[in-house]
Amino acid sequence: MTELLVKNAYVIDPLRGINAETMDIAILDGKIVEEVSDAAEVIDARGMLTLPGGVDSHTHICGTKVNFGRYMSPEDMRAGRTPRQGPLHATSGYSVPTTYGNSYRYSVMGYTTLLEGAMAPLEARHTHEEFIYTPLQDTMANTLFDGNWAIMEAIRDGDVKRVAAIIGWTLRAVKGFAIKLTNPGGTEAWQWGKNVSCIRDPVPYFEVTPAEIIRSIVEANELLGLPHSVHLHCNNLGTPGNYSCTLGSLGLIPDLNKKRQTLYATHVQFHAYGGSDWKDFCSKSEPIARFVDMRPQIVMDMGQVMFGRTTTMTADGPMEFNLYRLHHEKWSNHDVELETGSGIIPVIYRRKNLVNSIMWAIGLELALLTKSPWQCLLTTDNPNGAPFVKYPEIIGLLMSKKYRDAEFATIHPDTEARVPLPAIERELDWYEIAVMTRAGQAKALGIQDLGKGHLGPGADADVAIYPLKIGEVDPSVDYQKVIDAFSRTEYTIKRGTVVARRGECLVDGSNATFWVRPKVSEAYDMGKDPDFIEKFDRYYTVRMRNYPVQEEYLNRNRCIETEARI
Amino acid sequence: MIVKDAVCPFCGCLCDDIEVEVEDDRVVAVTNACELGTTKFMGEKRMKNPILRDGDRWRDITYDEAVQYAADMLLSAERPLLYGWSGTHGEAQCVGVHMAELVRGVIDNTSSVCHGPSILAIQEVGHPGCTLGVVKNRADLVIYWGSNPIDAHPRHLSRYTRYAEGFFLENAFRDRKVIVVDIRKTETANIADEFVRIKPGGDYAVLSALRAIVQGKTDTIPRTVAGVTREQLVRVANLCKNAKFGAVYFGLGLTMTRGKYKNIRNAIELVSELSRHTKFTISAMRGHYNVYGSNEVNTWMTGYPFGIDYSRGIAFYNPGETTAVDILARKECDAALIVGSDPAAHFPRKCLEHLADIPVVQLDPYPNATTAFCNVQIPVAVTGIDAEGTAYRMDGVPIRTRKVLSTDYLSDREVLSRMCALMQEALER
Amino acid sequence: MTFLMITGRTVNQGVTVENKTSAEYAAETSTCFMHEFDMLELGLDDGDTIRVTGPCGEVVMRASASVEVETGTVFVPYGPYANHIVAAGTRSTGMPDFKSHEVEIEPTDEEPKTVHELMEDLGGLAYDR
């Protein structure tokens, strides 16, 4: 039995409606409890800002595509190298660090739960292997269904229950957490070197449209009773004028779930572009934010771009090829049979580049224009918009108009005419930041009931204590103090253990992996469906029996059983 | 007992449809595997227990003694080399990386002498690739360049290309064209629709010429390039541009010849160029069943796929300097741990001369050429036969190998974990 | 006569690779595949022994006619025999020139050594149990 008592914490805990109260947090065997004995170890938080451990609801940290980003980038690895020290392993890398590098740096910033944004089912085992070596965060994986042959056939046949059954079988097999659609239909078209232009453009051969894929899978998601909603990377990422496609996609979504959104639209910054080409490229953050304000069924994340070097990586293969043709840097692509694909290229976002400057502004605008912080979460689509180590700077920008103006003065001068940012006065407060970085993320992922994103009794004892007294800091002026505090916790507590202290990690932990197992009726068990089995055997190159990820790959196994309505 | 869907631990194809018949803890029959895989499953003559070289003779020792010997050896070295890794499971490779970090040594895997140059090329220009099933279901043009699957990857042709059924091909054998490019008229060349014979050392020039022709700059190209006529080059370029889905599979014919990684870079740039016209992919014919896994594991743990030097605590990567052949030939290590490979059979003699001068410990199920240079050899279970664990197929698909029979041998992971624990204890003291 | 020596994988090398102490492995990896015309010129019959001298020494192999190789080149399966004469330089890439060595070939009366003998020549100790 291990007991820990955090005294004098200045707590913001949005999921419990707590906004800045001094209180003690009692921890017993990794869980938050009402009280502990006098024997408990005590940490005096001395009135410092104390939040639930950070949750990143969309990041790329583990798996085939991330590792290929590392593999092809020895120049990136030269930055950020640290030696083995005590229980800590060596790390390398800046935009695509090693697993330990990711884990330690996230931990120092107070993050304790991460969702890998894209896992190809056929290569799921790889993602899970890397999770094991991401020791200081609990992990879960979005599973890609954007170009799944069996699903597209079921959609063509109008059989949503079969769609749900295939998803259910696959999630269970690959130990996935949620459904990810990346450029739905586009990744299949890309296996012919083609793409789909928007949601009404049919996928070659399968003759279903992205709109049909999105709608059917959203319905299937609710049939399966999954904790998270469908997680959508819209078609047409990164192209001028794509905002109308984005609005069209969001407009497809009914409100089907009382507890959470029905659709999570990811890295919307990359989907909020106006203009007809790069010459008249401009921000369309306003129509997107207004649209989302009116629809509680939508949650989005920012996908903020920050200036500097990074590596872009996404399941959106055709988009990466277009980027390659623009930059002519190195380009990798990896198509996955019957399922999806991915692409990777390194990029540098430059202040002196007009398009990059506009992109930078759009992400901030989305966060500032969307009324409810629960509907626009803080991400960079790590590492696509920027490596996650930039989050503290983004927090600073959102909390300080002064900081935004100072930065704005350094970017391309024509930006002003293309974006609404300079006119936005809003400065987010501490509570809103807490929503956007943990509470809102946990709610959107549907894991608050599993003890994530809050500090209520029964919750996992994941706590971030920042070296900052919020009464003594005016974030709109002292933004540098805000940035420094969010860069290094005073304490990061994971499952009741202090894992990081003042910028240094202390222990080699062990992660827990969350995954879902929808219970379906016998008739919808794809493992026994002759047609599914036959096609699997004929067209995959892996035997069906060798496809599922064994439980050996889960360090700590957090299986979520759901009651499916099929 | 018959074990179905076993995974073949021989080549990078990692075929997972093998049936293995086991009687009395012995493999008695193997179905579906090629000759290479069958022989491996049926392998006998394992080393029975750990051995120690004692002057001019070999002495049996216990596992504890052997593990202690290895730990002491690694801890006292100023620059130990931990080499091999392609013939074992990923879980053991992970322990290997931890050990290299701990003792501040150099860890390298067999890719430095197979597709290391391909990795160097990918690091310069990237890699447009795909899983094997994408090619099987779609490709109407397959090019084997400097690779000879009939000898090295016997089922590649039947499972994924020439003889494979494909979803989008009505009659795969008829509708799929195969081009072979090589300096030898190999058996694979005999089943090709078009054979391009290149003069030795001429791959780079031919690839450059094809890139220019694909761009429409045929005029500049001389009448013959490395023994290939301009007419044939134009024909090949047109076959590529007119394909719906083209796939290049290249082998050591490109990585081992003069120019090394520049050959691969050129091939990748040709494929990137063709991607402007149609769908094209390129992939390496990885040799050992889990050599790709050793790259994957090294990459997520150290940041680099092979040739990692932890001497200074942080990871340093520079193939040509931090790779096994260079280090051994230049005598720049003072101890070696060999796991899952046989450098004495596959390295130039100068490397072996240094192996003879330094302490060497090897983990391997069989006596092999490297045994002769060992101070200690520790026999282990064979991954895919009496040990299970993760392996990565040549296209990056991870598959868990199965255990088809039980023996008393420890797995590589178990032996290495013990070694690592001993070293950790010693360092803490 | 001077030849370009290429080394590479063969099925037989692969089949015997896990049993390196076997006579089959030694036989396969000490085979030098040559063009018929080159063998005629050197007065060689299939199975005759030859001395192959490379940048790093010499080794005895057996000649075998092959339709796959061109005149002026020879092919030797990967293994200890070829590596006995291959130079260790990698041109700073990590990869030796396994496929681009010039070698000198002449007939000889000597027999190829065993793998054990080759290893012992370099300071190893054969294990034979």
Added chain:
Amino acid sequence: MKVTLAMKPAARSFIPIEAESIVPKNFLDGTDLLVWRGNRELRLDEVFSVSVEGDADRAEDVEVVLSGETSRLKRVGEYMDGGRITILGNIGMHCGNFMSGGTIEVHGNADGWLGREMAGGTIVCRGDAADYCASGYRGGRKGMTGGTVEVFGRAGDFLAESIAGGTVTVHGNAGDMAGAEMRGGTLVVHGDCRRPGANMKEGSCYVYGTAQGMLPTFRKIGTVQHEGHTLIRFAGDIANRGKGNLFVKDYEYLD
């Protein structure tokens, strides 16, 4: 100030020593520096007999002289920005990496990666330079971007790979792939070399001898006079849509 470092004979002489601390400006604060042999950290005076004559206030006034068996001494002069290093014998890999100013003179041969990613200053090598002289790093980074490297002997393969600025001159022959991936700068080879300018984008490559294995993707433009040589001018590498200039005295295709 003159700092003399005479390498002591070492028992384990084959393990390379990394000595990036040997840079003129570091000696302004004394000789209490560290080097590494494999994974062991050693004091400078454990490896060298150290003597200092005179004093200096700025790096420009410091000369470091290295003698003895220094062929396995790596990273000497890394990030050097002023002053002078003289190596009486051979020098190990990575000498003068990232150098931005000052002078390094090697009287013997230099091992691989001499002047890698160099940005300024001067390196003179009286003997041969091994592979990757004035090149970039793995991953296709830029090679040399400024400064001068002059090699009086031969150079190995991948000479000036990815060079983007500055000048490299080799008086002897160079190896394979000289000036591969050039994107700027000037490379001059007085002797022969193989496959010069492969995949070049920009920059100028001069070969006063024969270009062996000349690549088929260079377009012949005509002849020019250059420093007393009559050279054939090519544009390329057209495979890479390159706008580089390749000048050769003579060439042979692998046809």
